[in-house]
Amino acid sequence: MSISSALSNALSGLTAASRRAEVVSANVANALTPGYGRREVQLSAISLGGKGAGVRVDGITRSVNLTVIGDRRLADADAGNATQRAQTLARIEGAIGEPSEPYSLSARIVGLEQALVQAAGRPDSEARLQSVGERATGLARALQDLTRELQDIRMDADQEIGQQVETLNTTLRQIDALNTNILAQRSAGRDATALMDQRQVLVDRIASIVPVREVARDHDQIALFTTGGAILLDGNPAEIGFSTVGVITPEMTRDSGALSGLSINGITIGAGEAGPLRGGTLAALFTVRDQIATGAQSQFDALARDLVERFLGDPTLPAGAPGLFTDAGGPVDAMNEAGLAGRITVNAAADPASGGALWRLRDGLGAAAPGPVGNASGLLALADRLADERVPASGTFIGAARAAAGLAADVLSQMSGARLSAEAAGAHAAARQSALSDLELADGVDTDAEMQTLLLVEQAFSANARVIRTLDELIQQLIGL
Structure with missing residues (x-):
């Protein structure tokens, strides 16, 4: 894998982590908002020529139980x-x-x-x-x-x-x-x-x-x-x-x-x-x-x-x-x-x-x-x-x-x-x-789960940032040759 490919992968990872952090913050902020459907980020792997080329944000979906509603x-x-x-x-x-x-x-x-x-x-x-x-x-x-x-x-x-x-x-x-x-x-x-x-x-x-x-x-x-x-x-x-x-x-x-x-x-x-x-x-x-x-x-x-x-x-x-x-x-x-x-x-x-x-x-x-x-x-x-x-x-x-x-x-x-x-x-x-309303709320935003997700997002962001930092050091070494 070339340095440019690795850098592209890491940048896509940062983008995905940022978008997930944005969605998590929106979920937490609207935990008590009537009619709010919990958001989820849909991700998929990018493949070019049979090789991995990072991650793609496919979109944001609402997670609601239409039957209960x-x-x-x-x-x-x-x-x-x-x-x-x-x-x-x-x-x-x-x-x-x-x-x-x-x-x-x-x-x-x-x-x-x-x-x-x-x-x-x-x-x-x-x-x-x-x-x-x-x-x-x-x-x-x-x-x-x-x-x-x-x-x-x-x-x-x-x-x-x-x-x-x-x-x-x-x-x-x-x-x-x-x-x-x-x-x-x-x-x-x-x-x-x-x-x-x-x-x-x-x-x-x-x-x-x-x-x-x-x-x-x-x-x-x-x-x-x-x-x-x-x-x-x-x-x-x-x-x-x-x-x-x-x-x-x-x-x-x-x-x-x-x-x-x-x-x-x-x-x-x-x-x-x-x-x-x-x-x-x-x-x-x-x-x-x-x-x-x-x-x-x-x-x-x-x-x-x-x-x-x-x-x-x-x-x-x-x-x-x-x-x-x-x-x-x-x-x-x-x-x-x-x-x-x-x-x-x-x-x-x-x-x-x-x-x-x-x-x-x-x-x-x-x-x-x-x-x-x-x-x-x-x-x-x-x-x-x-x-x-x-x-x-x-x-x-x-x-x-x-x-x-x-x-x-x-x-x-x-x-x-x-x-x-x-x-x-x-x-x-x-x-x-009342029972159906409670069941609907149970499918809503769980702030504890969102905080756990936010920790995972933070770790993913840090890891991708570390990759970019390492790639930057490699590039600086190459320039200095």
């Missing part, structure tokens, strides 16, 4: 989906209130029943009649407040859907641009791993909204498909369509066309858990807006209808006229039950604020003049109707006869059971997410 992304979507559901159900449950809480739905019904019994003990007491009126008004307002809360929940979900769709569209365009930049960098022979790190972070962002699978294409390009079969990115990014609304009322649904669904590239698709974008927070928000909140609303409406119908048959009123509770002043229309809980009111005949009189609670809502002040039969009849066990005419109850307070307890029980199921699913998804 893909599974972790699916776990992220599952955890987000379950968490969204559980939080909504907990919000509804909190609005209903526990029976032990003084302003809960059950407590208000019990309070009205107690007020009626107390008023029957002193039917001449204006204060006790006023207490009955206040308790009845409070119960009606509680149902109205629950309806408003549910529509707020639906509005929040609708607005969040719009934001997530915008995030999806923006992120897909960014990933497409990175695909193009990565291809350009590779074509120019430059290192594109930093761009690939950015792309991984963006794919993770999408995966928290919609569960996706990343598919590798030629030249370090990627395509994205949802687990439901939709193409989000394959050459060109998809455009997801959705329109928010300014206000939501109980009767507004997606099936009626009043609320927006989803489209991909202008083609309408199913939304929620039945659609191709199912499984993440986006699908959970559709479930909240179109199923959970509307299901709770139908239960509140059924309870409100039961309250109105319990007090039908006041002998002082015409047949079919509403009793203590009304649907916005009139009887219940079974074909227009949606939103009844938001329209329920106390009969104006017994409401002084609406021109009525409290004595009608005692003497009959249709009475033209006060009756004997000691007659408690009307008040006892109202209390009995509230306590009577009857099968509700609507709603998804178990079909057994219930008193009004028992029916309210059933509504709370349904919400609590659904919340517990969602929290159990969320706990399972969170445990899986």
Whole structure:
């Protein structure tokens, strides 16, 4: 081997060692950077005429476990989906209130029943009649407040859907641009791993909204498909369509066309858990807006209808006229039950604020003049109707006869059971997410291993430098001959 060949070999060794030191330092510096893939220098021997001619740096590669990352992304979507559901159900449950809480739905019904019994003990007491009126008004307002809360929940979900769709569209365009930049960098022979790190972070962002699978294409390009079969990115990014609304009322649904669904590239698709974008927070928000909140609303409406119908048959009123509770002043229309809980009111005949009189609670809502002040039969009849066990005419109850307070307890029980199921699913998804995240981190940067590699790089650098120094001494000796 000639001195020039030896010098060339040593210089290539210095170059390779320098590049490895650069990569090790980058690994250590980014040990905690989200989305960073550990770098490795790819080396190969140079051969000229069958003889060794040093070492070549073939490039820098990212060392990531795509299988683990893909599974972790699916776990992220599952955890987000379950968490969204559980939080909504907990919000509804909190609005209903526990029976032990003084302003809960059950407590208000019990309070009205107690007020009626107390008023029957002193039917001449204006204060006790006023207490009955206040308790009845409070119960009606509680149902109205629950309806408003549910529509707020639906509005929040609708607005969040719009934001997530915008995030999806923006992120897909960014990933497409990175695909193009990565291809350009590779074509120019430059290192594109930093761009690939950015792309991984963006794919993770999408995966928290919609569960996706990343598919590798030629030249370090990627395509994205949802687990439901939709193409989000394959050459060109998809455009997801959705329109928010300014206000939501109980009767507004997606099936009626009043609320927006989803489209991909202008083609309408199913939304929620039945659609191709199912499984993440986006699908959970559709479930909240179109199923959970509307299901709770139908239960509140059924309870409100039961309250109105319990007090039908006041002998002082015409047949079919509403009793203590009304649907916005009139009887219940079974074909227009949606939103009844938001329209329920106390009969104006017994409401002084609406021109009525409290004595009608005692003497009959249709009475033209006060009756004997000691007659408690009307008040006892109202209390009995509230306590009577009857099968509700609507709603998804178990079909057994219930008193009004028992029916309210059933509504709370349904919400609590659904919340517990969602929290159990969320706990399972969170445990899986945590395990896969730990596994992904284990494949990341190990600073101890990087320090060991750095020692080897230092030794290789020193050895190549020593070779160059020795060759320099030889050359000086030759010059001095």
